[in-house]
Every structure is written in C-alpha cells, then in structure tokens.
Amino acid sequence: MSNGLLLLPDFLLIACGFLLCRYTALDRPIWESAERLVYYLLFPVLLFNSIVKTPLQPAQTLGLAAAGVGVMLCGVALAFALGRWPGVDARLHASGAQIAFRFNSYIALALAERLGGSQGVAWMALLIALCVPVANVAAVWSLARHGGHNYLKEIARNPLIISTLAGLAANSAGLTFPEAVATTLQRIGVAALPIGLLAVGAGLRMGGLKKGPWLAATLLGIRHAVLPAIGFGLTLALALPPEQRHIAVLFAAMPTASSAFVLASRMGGDGPYVAALVTVSTLLGMVSIPIWLALI
Structure with missing residues (x-):
C-alpha cells in the first residue's frame, strides 16, 4: 500500500461519521456525547500511554528534536500572524489557526513505522512528545483568548495538556504499570482514533469552508506546503542523517490533528469550519506526503 493510501481509512471513518449522523438514528446529540468522551x-489516555511507553533519549537526537520543534514554532508564528491581516474573521481564525500547526500523531506513527521500523517509531514519538505540549498550549490560547476564557485556567485544566505533561513526568520517572493496567490503558487509547474521526464526520457541514475560503486556503497552505519546506530546509541545515531526515519531513508534512475539531467544539469555536478543514487536510495529506517523501 502506498503512503498516500494509508490515509484512506481515516478519511473513510470521517465519511462514515457524516453518513451516520445525517441518515440514521445516531443523530447530533449522540455525537456531542461522543465528542466529550x-x-x-x-485522547488524554492515548497521549499519556504513548508518551509513557516511548524511549525518548533526547540526547541522541538533538538535531531531529531541533528540526521538529523548529517546524512547530514556525507553524504557530505563521498561523497567529494571519490574525493580524485586515478582514480576517476573529472567531474563524481562533478556531482554525490550530489547523496550520497541529498534526495527526496516529497517522505519523503509522507512516514512521512503515518508513523506519521500530527506530522510526521511536524518533517520531520523540517529536510528538516534544511538540504536542507546544501545539496544545497554542491552540488553547487562541480559543481561550477569543472566547473570553481565563487563559491560565484553561491551560491548567485542559485534559490534553495535563495528560501530555503527566506522560512526560511518568516517562522521566521510569514509571511502569502492572500488565492489567497497561492493557486497559492501551485499549482505551485505541478507541480514541476511530471515535474521534467519526465525531469529525458527524460535525461536518459541507458548506463550512464558505465562511472563510481565503483563510482556509492559507491555513492549509501553511500546513501542507510551507511547513514541509521549512522542515526539509532544517534537515539540510542541521545535516541530519537520511533516516532522520525522512522522519522530520514526514512529521512536517502531516495532515492536521482530528482532535482539532473536538477542541474547537468544546471551547466555543466554529466546529463545522474546523471539521471541514480537518477533512480537506486529510485529503491533501494523501497527495502531499508521497510528494515530499519523493523529493527527499
């Protein structure tokens, strides 16, 4: 199966969620409960469990870590800079800014395993562990500021940020769980991806992007064109070995996180707009990821 086709099951799950919500008894109130779940x-259990089980070893991968964090910071800066452009709808920008810098870690891990085996997974997990806190803090800050929420309070109680920091602390302490507990956490985390993607589809409004097409095009351009180019340049500047270069560029080219829709919906943003952006980003990823990997 090609790298592009690896994204097809995720898009099919989004399509299934859309069809279930529109044409069956599983209507919107059910999916609102699913979003909260x-x-x-x-998602918090998945993040915690993934980080706890990952041998981070940052001292051996400083160049790779620098490339990944550099890509993330560039994405955040570019996304927030768009909010200063005249005529940009503040609510749409607050909701959609996260599309430009957040990434689908489940797809990233799947493709990293295909490209680099267990070592590729370990390198990608390091980037995820370093960049998830940055991405989540930036996304929550944007939505909290626009929605009139107390920013520090929202950060302190955000389950995605809490679970990430808890996972890093547990990893540093060498925490391990009994087999029964580890298996339970694993099974809870596995459910996050399919239910999250189904919820994305259930919240989809086909006309969502009509509210801000220019903003949508720019955010998606940053996510799928600008950031991979920056990632490619950083790998050359840092003289990364070929195997790490593939992982870094793959990370930079990821489609946006499916949980972006859940975060926007839960914090009073424009959920349908973000859901449409997530769907388009997943489709674009099927095309752009093979292209960027071929350029390497």
Whole structure:
C-alpha cells in the first residue's frame, strides 16, 4: 500500500461519521456525547500511554528534536500572524489557526513505522512528545483568548495538556504499570482514533469552508506546503542523517490533528469550519506526503 493510501481509512471513518449522523438514528446529540468522551478520556489516555511507553533519549537526537520543534514554532508564528491581516474573521481564525500547526500523531506513527521500523517509531514519538505540549498550549490560547476564557485556567485544566505533561513526568520517572493496567490503558487509547474521526464526520457541514475560503486556503497552505519546506530546509541545515531526515519531513508534512475539531467544539469555536478543514487536510495529506517523501 502506498503512503498516500494509508490515509484512506481515516478519511473513510470521517465519511462514515457524516453518513451516520445525517441518515440514521445516531443523530447530533449522540455525537456531542461522543465528542466529550473523546476529549476528556480517550485522547488524554492515548497521549499519556504513548508518551509513557516511548524511549525518548533526547540526547541522541538533538538535531531531529531541533528540526521538529523548529517546524512547530514556525507553524504557530505563521498561523497567529494571519490574525493580524485586515478582514480576517476573529472567531474563524481562533478556531482554525490550530489547523496550520497541529498534526495527526496516529497517522505519523503509522507512516514512521512503515518508513523506519521500530527506530522510526521511536524518533517520531520523540517529536510528538516534544511538540504536542507546544501545539496544545497554542491552540488553547487562541480559543481561550477569543472566547473570553481565563487563559491560565484553561491551560491548567485542559485534559490534553495535563495528560501530555503527566506522560512526560511518568516517562522521566521510569514509571511502569502492572500488565492489567497497561492493557486497559492501551485499549482505551485505541478507541480514541476511530471515535474521534467519526465525531469529525458527524460535525461536518459541507458548506463550512464558505465562511472563510481565503483563510482556509492559507491555513492549509501553511500546513501542507510551507511547513514541509521549512522542515526539509532544517534537515539540510542541521545535516541530519537520511533516516532522520525522512522522519522530520514526514512529521512536517502531516495532515492536521482530528482532535482539532473536538477542541474547537468544546471551547466555543466554529466546529463545522474546523471539521471541514480537518477533512480537506486529510485529503491533501494523501497527495502531499508521497510528494515530499519523493523529493527527499
């Protein structure tokens, strides 16, 4: 299966969520409950469990870490700079800015395993562990500021940020769980991806991007063209070995996170707009990822 086709199951799950919500008895109120389940339990457990089990070894991968964090910071800066352009709708920007810098870690890990085996997975997990806190803090800050929420309070109680920091602390302490507990956490985390993608589809409004097409095009351009180019340049500047270069560029070219829709919906943003952006980003990733990997 090609790298592009690896994204097809994720898009099919989004399509299934859309069809279930529109044409069956599983209507919107059910999916609102599913969104809360994903946001407060499934995604946090997945993040915590993934980070705890990952041998980070940052001292051996400083160049790779620098490339990944550099890509993330560039994405955040470019996304927030768009909010200063005249005529940009503040609510749409607050909701959609995260699209430009957040990434789908599940797809990233799947493709990293295909490209680099267990070593590729370990390198990608390091980038995820370093960049998830930055991405989540930036996304929450944008939504909290626009929605009139107390920023520090939202950061302190955000389940995605809490679970990431807890995972890093547990990893540093060498924490391990009994087999029964580890298996339970694993099974809870596995449910996050399919339910989260189904919730994205259930919240999809086909006309969502009509509210801000220019903003949508720019955010998606940053995510799928600008950041991979920056990632490629950083790998050359840092003289990364070929194997790490593939992982760094793959990370930079990821489609946006499916949880972006859940975060926007839960914090009073424009959920349908973000859901449409997530769907388009997943489609674009099927095309752009093979292209960027071929350029390497």
